[in-house]
Amino acid sequence: MADPTLKSVDCPACGAPITLRALGASVMVVCAACRSEIDVSTPEIRIIKRFDVAARSFDLALGTRGSLRGGTFEIIGAMMRSNGGYSWSEYLLYNPFIGFRWLIEDEGHWSLGETVKDVSGLNAGVSRIRYHDREYRKFVEGFVTVDTVVGEFYWRVKAGSRAWTADFMAPPYLLSQEKTETESTWTLLQYLAPGEVAAAFKVQVREPDGIAAHQPSPALETWKVIKQYLWGSLSLAVGVQLVTLFMARNLVIPLGVFVPPTDATQEVVVTSLHLPARRSLNELTATVAIDNGWVDLDYALVSKQTGESYELGNGIEHYSGADSDGPWSEGSTHASALVPALPRGDYDLVLSTTSGDSRGVPQNLPVVLSLRHDVAPWRNFWIACAVILGYPLVLLYQQLVFERERWSDSAFDPRPAQQ
Amino acid sequence: MNITLRAGLYALVCAIALLYLAMANAQGYVPFATPTSRSSVHTANHFHK
Numbered sequence: 001m002a003d004p005t006l007k008s009v010d011c012p013a014c015g016a017p018i019t020l021r022a023l024g025a026s027v028m029v030v031c032a033a034c035r036s037e038i039d040v041s042t043p044e045i046r047i048i049k050r051f052d053v054a055a056r057s058f059d060l061a062l063g064t065r066g067s068l069r070g071g072t073f074e075i076i077g078a079m080m081r082s083n084g085g086y087s088w089s090e091y092l093l094y095n096p097f098i099g100f101r102w103l104i105e106d107e108g109h110w111s112l113g114e115t116v117k118d119v120s121g122l123n124a125g126v127s128r129i130r131y132h133d134r135e136y137r138k139f140v141e142g143f144v145t146v147d148t149v150v151g152e153f154y155w156r157v158k159a160g161s162r163a164w165t166a167d168f169m170a171p172p173y174l175l176s177q178e179k180t181e182t183e184s185t186w187t188l189l190q191y192l193a194p195g196e197v198a199a200a201f202k203v204q205v206r207e208p209d210g211i212a213a214h215q216p217s218p219a220l221e222t223w224k225v226i227k228q229y230l231w232g233s234l235s236l237a238v239g240v241q242l243v244t245l246f247m248a249r250n251l252v253i254p255l256g257v258f259v260p261p262t263d264a265t266q267e268v269v270v271t272s273l274h275l276p277a278r279r280s281l282n283e284l285t286a287t288v289a290i291d292n293g294w295v296d297l298d299y300a301l302v303s304k305q306t307g308e309s310y311e312l313g314n315g316i317e318h319y320s321g322a323d324s325d326g327p328w329s330e331g332s333t334h335a336s337a338l339v340p341a342l343p344r345g346d347y348d349l350v351l352s353t354t355s356g357d358s359r360g361v362p363q364n365l366p367v368v369l370s371l372r373h374d375v376a377p378w379r380n381f382w383i384a385c386a387v388i389l390g391y392p393l394v395l396l397y398q399q400l401v402f403e404r405e406r407w408s409d410s411a412f413d414p415r416p417a418q419q
Numbered sequence: 420m421n422i423t424l425r426a427g428l429y430a431l432v433c434a435i436a437l438l439y440l441a442m443a444n445a446q447g448y449v450p451f452a453t454p455t456s457r458s459s460v461h462t463a464n465h466f467h468k
Contacts, residue, residue: 218422225426233433237440244444281447312452338452379449384440391429 011036019063020152021076022094029152030077032062037149037158058089059105059205062151066200068192069112071098075201077151083144092153100154102187103197108208109215110197111174113189122186124166124177127412131188136168136175138412139213167213174214191215211406219398226392233388241381248376249277255369260353262364267352270369272304274346277374282342284312287334287368292319293357297367301339304346312337319358338375 007020016033020026020040027041058078065074077092088106095101102113116122122129129136146161161180168175172191177184191214198205208215258270275282288295294317301310314337320329349371355363407413443449 222422222425225422226429229426229430229433233437236437240437240441240444277447279445279447281449281452338449340452341446341448374447377444377447377449379451380440380443383450384436387436388433391432 009040011038021063021074022096022100022152022154025094025100025154026076026152027154028156030150032150035150040152058091058150060091060103060201060203064201064203066197066202068093068101068103068196068200069190071095071101073098073101073103075103075151077149077153079146079150079157080148081144082147083142087147092151102189104189105197105205106212107210108194108206109212110192110194110205111189111212111214112192113174113176113187116175116186116188119184119186122175122177124168124179127414129168129175131175134170134173136170136173137414139167139169139174139410140412141166169214171214171220172216189214210409211402213406213410215406217399217402217406219395219402223392223395223399226395230388230392234385237381237384237388241376241378244381245376249280249374250376251276251373253371253373255349255371258351258367258369260355260364260367267298267300267350270349270351272346272348273371275342275344275373278344280342280344280374281377282339283336283372283375284314284339285334285336285370285372286314286316288316288365290316290318290333290355290363290365292321293317293355293363295353295355295363295365295367297335298352299337300350301342301347302350303343304348306343306345309350310339310342312339340377 007023009018009020010016011018011031011034014031014034014036016031018029018031018038020029027039029038029040030036031038058080060075060078062075062078065072067073073093073095075091076094079090080087081090082088088104091103091105093101093103100115102111102115104111104113116131122131124138124141127138129138142165143162144165146157146159149157149159164179166177168177174189174191176187176189178187179185191212194205194208197203253273255271255273258268261268284299286297294315297314297316299312299314301312302308303310314335316331316333316335318329318331318333320327322328349369351367351369353364353367355365357363403415407415
């Protein structure tokens with residue numbers, strides 16, 4: 001059975017057959033052969049204007065059908081519009097059961113649009129609009145001109161028609177107002193990935209150039225997916241650290257005062273100690289009441305069970321004096337060193353020191369030693385946090401760069417002025 | 420690389436970071452601690468003479 005919305009007529013200008021696809025809805029059609037504008041609102045079709053400009057080629061041909069966002073549409077009209085030398089393509093799609101849709105191609109970026117029926121509350125005179133629980137920010141406004149038109153339309157359109165437009169963005173949506181002397185319409189557009197259009201109409205489409213007003217930010221889209229992993233991982237890291245803090249014995253073991261022998265190079269067993277934790281982090285602290293001098297401490301914790309030695313070193317230096325700015329001091333009279341992953345057992349602490357004052361004379365001052373056993377480490381927690389936060393920070397940077405480039409095309413950038 | 424793959428890799432990185440944290444804390448291990456090497460038993464016996 002023939003489609004009741006289809007009708008074939010001959011172009012009164014060139015005689016080429018023209019198929020009207022939205023019979024009853026279309027009021028004018030542009031002949032694909034000679035580009036003449038023809039009035040089809042009455043049974044007696046007539047020429048509105050003969051087309052005498054070089055034909056303009058569109059990426060998508062009239063009559064092409066494609067399945068897009070749940071509907072199969074046919075391209076029944078196309079026009080090229082421009083604003084100050086900047087041009088884009090608009091295709092009118094039609095499905096007899098769904099109605100009309102707009103397919104816009106702008107610098108390789110595609111959008112699918114539908115006329116907004118309830119325009120109450122929509123006002124283009126403001127910088128922000130709330131529509132269906134989304135806030136739209138004004139991106140661009142100005143007059144646009146129809147340069148080329150072909151196919152059929154449900155209103156009278158011709159080359160040279162001018163309209164005032166204002167676009168408001170909330171990626172991936174764009175609310176666009178179009179106003180002429182006689183009417184005002186709003187269209188809600190949704191950004192389409194170029195691949196979606198290519199697959200729908202089985203055509204090659206070009207790579208997008210620049211960033212569209214309502215193009216979703218790849219970094220933001222990724223963030224929406226990974227943020228659950230971020231918060232989950234940070235929570236788990238805090239949990240692990242809290243358990244570590246709770247389990248740590250943090251046992252302070254005073255090791256006494258060590259008086260260096262006259263022979264500074266001699267290694268002396270200072271004391272023996274027992275470390276009860278299965279494997280532990282330990283912090284060895286030395287304090288020397290030195291001023292204007294230095295002390296180098298070389299330790300070894302030697303296991304009595306295995307004979308293994310865990311060696312570490314520390315340097316202490318402290319200087320003070322007075323000058324025209326008053327008294328000063330630098331350095332410290334104590335220093336700490338961490339001994340990680342020490343197995344449970346008995347240990348000898350072996351120490352040798354070398355020291356000197358500002359003239360190089362050995363000091364041989366008493367060294368007060370203490371050890372904190374089974375200390376809760378924080379360094380691993382910060383490393384884990386840094387690793388977990390690394391990629392989100394990269395995404396944040398990418399998002400800032402993306403938005404800066406997006407808004408560079410707008411006169412309504414809401415962000416603080418860049419210095 | 421699509422978003423799903425990127426999210427999967429990120430989840431893997433998070434899992435490794437958490438595993439590192441749990442294991443290192445349990446072992447009392449921290450990187451860049453003062454001793455950078457453990458001497459051999461032979462060297463250690465020197466102190467016990």
